[in-house]
Amino acid sequence: MAENILITGGAGFIGSNFTRRILKNRPEARVTVLDKLTYAGNLSNLGDLMKKPNFDFEKGGIENAPLVERLFTERDFDTVVNFAAESHVDRSILGPKVFLETNIMGTFTLLEAARGAWLSGSGSIEGKRFIHVSTDEVYGTLGETGYFTEDTPYRPNSPYSASKAASDHLVRAYYHTYGLPVITTNCSNNYGPYQFPEKLIPLMIINALKGEKLPVYGDGANIRDWIYVSDHSAAILAVMNKGQLGEVYNIGGRNEQKNVDIVKLICEIVDKMTSEDPELAREYPFSGRRSELITFVADRAGHDRRYAIDSTKIERELGWQATTDFTHGMEKTVRWYINNRPWWEAVISGEYMKYYEEQYGKR
Ligand code: NAD
Ligand code: TYD
Numbered sequence: 001m002a003e004n005i006l007i008t009g010g011a012g013f014i015g016s017n018f019t020r021r022i023l024k025n026r027p028e029a030r031v032t033v034l035d036k037l038t039y040a041g042n043l044s045n046l047g048d049l050m051k052k053p054n055f056d057f058e059k060g061g062i063e064n065a066p067l068v069e070r071l072f073t074e075r076d077f078d079t080v081v082n083f084a085a086e087s088h089v090d091r092s093i094l095g096p097k098v099f100l101e102t103n104i105m106g107t108f109t110l111l112e113a114a115r116g117a118w119l120s121g122s123g124s125i126e127g128k129r130f131i132h133v134s135t136d137e138v139y140g141t142l143g144e145t146g147y148f149t150e151d152t153p154y155r156p157n158s159p160y161s162a163s164k165a166a167s168d169h170l171v172r173a174y175y176h177t178y179g180l181p182v183i184t185t186n187c188s189n190n191y192g193p194y195q196f197p198e199k200l201i202p203l204m205i206i207n208a209l210k211g212e213k214l215p216v217y218g219d220g221a222n223i224r225d226w227i228y229v230s231d232h233s234a235a236i237l238a239v240m241n242k243g244q245l246g247e248v249y250n251i252g253g254r255n256e257q258k259n260v261d262i263v264k265l266i267c268e269i270v271d272k273m274t275s276e277d278p279e280l281a282r283e284y285p286f287s288g289r290r291s292e293l294i295t296f297v298a299d300r301a302g303h304d305r306r307y308a309i310d311s312t313k314i315e316r317e318l319g320w321q322a323t324t325d326f327t328h329g330m331e332k333t334v335r336w337y338i339n340n341r342p343w344w345e346a347v348i349s350g351e352y353m354k355y356y357e358e359q360y361g362k363r
Contacts, residue, residue, distance in 0.1 A: 002054075003029040006077040008062050008110065009084030011035040013195045014133070016045035018081065018233040023049055025237060030054050032075060034068070035084065036061040036102075039351050044343060045194045062106035065113070072117040079240065081131045082110055085167075088198050089137070089160045090359055093301055096159035103163035104170070107132065111174045111182075119178055130182045131239060132171040136225070136250065136307050137161035138186060147310035148186070150248045157302045175246045183243045185236060187251040188309045191329065192229035193336040197344055198355065200224075201330075204263050205337045206344055208270040208293065211286045215360055218299030220260030223306040227253030228324035228332075238320040252309025253322045260294070265327070267291040269334045280338065297363035 003026060009015040010033030023031055035041045037059055049055055060067045062084045071077075084106060086092065086099045111130070118128050139148040140155030154169075156162040174180040191201040207214050235251040243249060267290035274280045314320050337344060348356075 003079060004075055004077050005029050005031050005079045005081065006034060006071065006075070007031060008034045008080070008082045009041070011037060011041035011043055011045050011057075012083060012087070013040070013045070013192075014190055014229055014232060015083035016194055017192065017229045018083065018236055019046060019049060021230070021233045021237060023052060023055065028054070030056075030075070032056045032058060032071065032077070034058045034060060034062065034071065038086070039355075040087065040196045042194075042347060044346075061102070063101055063109050065109050068109050068113045069116065072113045077114075077117070078127050079129045079131070080110065080114060081133065081236065081240070082107060083133045085164065086160070088196075089158045090198070090300065091355070092158055092160035092163070094358060096163075099159050099163040100166075103160075104166045107167035108170055111170060111180065115174065115178055115180055119180065125179065125181045128181045129240065129245070130171070130180060131236065131243075132168065132182060132184045133236065134164050134168050134184055134186045135161065136186050136188045136252065136309050137304065138165040138168055139307075141304035142306040142308055144306070147308045148250060149310045150186075150250055150313055157304055181245045183239055183245060184248045185239055185251055186248065186309075187232050187235070188225035188227050188253060188307060190229045190232050191226055192333055193340070194343075195229070197348055198352070200259065201262065201266070201333065202337065202344070204266045205270065205334055206348070208266055208290045209274075209284045209337070211284070211290070212293065213295045214263050214267070214290075214293045215295055215297040215363060216260055216263055217297060218303060220258065220263070220296060222259050222303060223256050223308070224259070225252045225308045226255050226257055226262075226326060227251065227322050228329040231322040231324050235314060235320045235322075238314065238318040242318045244317075249314040249318070250309045250311055251314060251320075252311045253324075253326070254309075254311065255322070255326050256306075256308050257326065262330075263294055264291055265330055266334065267293070269331055273334060273338065297360070
């Protein structure tokens with residue numbers, strides 16, 4: 001029988017990338033995306049996939065128990081991949097409550113629905129899988145050396161990472177207590193097409209194109225381990241195919257970068273692309289170097305200094321590896337934002353402007 005897959009948060013940045021991959025990789029599968037279409041969710045991220053006969057879209061929240069239970073009853077899912085989340089640290093500082101509602105209560109609601117469908121009455125866990133997509137931020141911050149492994153203790157420092165940590169703990173508990181067939185993945189910072197421009201890389205690309213201030217928090221020396229989004233999707237697919245139930249897999253790009261170096265690289269790429277194409281130079285006029293737009297602003301509260309993932313386990317056990325070179329990935333990403341101006345102009349109107357003013361106005 002064809003697989004029946006529920007992807008939550010599939011209209012977001014990583015979820016839409018994964019949905020595209022799964023529909024290509026498993027053409028027979030029936031795929032349902034459940035997404036609340038918050039400010040971060042966008043049906044245009046799914047594009048033509050919406051027309052496929054084996055694809056269904058349901059608008060709704062993962063914390064909506066009657067809706068989630070109905071979907072489990074009607075569709076008999078065998079695989080769940082849970083991307084749905086409030087995902088931005090700065091927004092979690094401005095307003096944490098919705099992070100608890102979606103990330104904790106939402107994940108709990110999904111776990112309960114899976115338990116009800118797979119572990120009661122005539123249900124069975126044969127061939128079933130609940131994959132919970134999480135972040136390396138649950139481990140807290142690193143000093144100058146060391147890496148996060150699957151055994152690193154959880155020490156979340158932001159409301160976002162605390163809410164993701166809580167959801168990870170629930171997922172673990174459902175395996176140990178009820179035998180729910182779960183796997184958790186903890187990935188480092190993603191970048192690539194369709195990322196909402198509140199996050200570092202798309203925000204800097206768009207501001208650099210528009211010739212606006214590039215606000216770097218603190219001293220700009222915070223480090224993240226960046227992975228191209230399709231490498232993350234490939235890792236989740238490997239986990240879906242070969243991952244061991246009850247296990248955790250750390251996913252990273254083996255690519256540590258300082259924030260300010262990333263912003264400089266974006267400036268170089270934008271300067272080069274616009275200078276080589278007269279039409280682009282007219283569309284995005286700027287004299288001088290865009291690195292002059294870099295502005296050091298007040299630091300983020302509780303700003304984690306360094307993240308770095310040790311991805312040995314998934315590389316060894318599942319044969320996955322990140323393959324996208326960082327400069328090449330950044331060039332592809334900048335090119336995508338250049339080619340998709342209507343997409344980002346639509347998402348930075350309205351609500352985004354209010355957020356931007358609140359976040360950056362006084363910095
Ligand atoms: P995103 O903010 O771009 O997308 C989140 C999606 O979830 C949106 O489509 C949104 O509409 C949907 N959503 C939000 N609340 C919902 C709710 N209550 N019910 C249903 N749908 C809801 O996020 P992303 O960057 O694509 O991240 C996806 C997942 O990956 C998240 O769980 C995040 O914690 C995790 N993750 C992200 C990164 C990263 O660098 N972006 C790194 C590691 C892990
Ligand atoms: P972000 O993309 O928000 O991801 P996360 O906080 O989940 O790692 O931020 C990446 C890094 O960039 C983080 O150290 C904060 C920093 N940053 C800035 O310096 N300026 C900005 O405007 C933003 C959004 C982030």
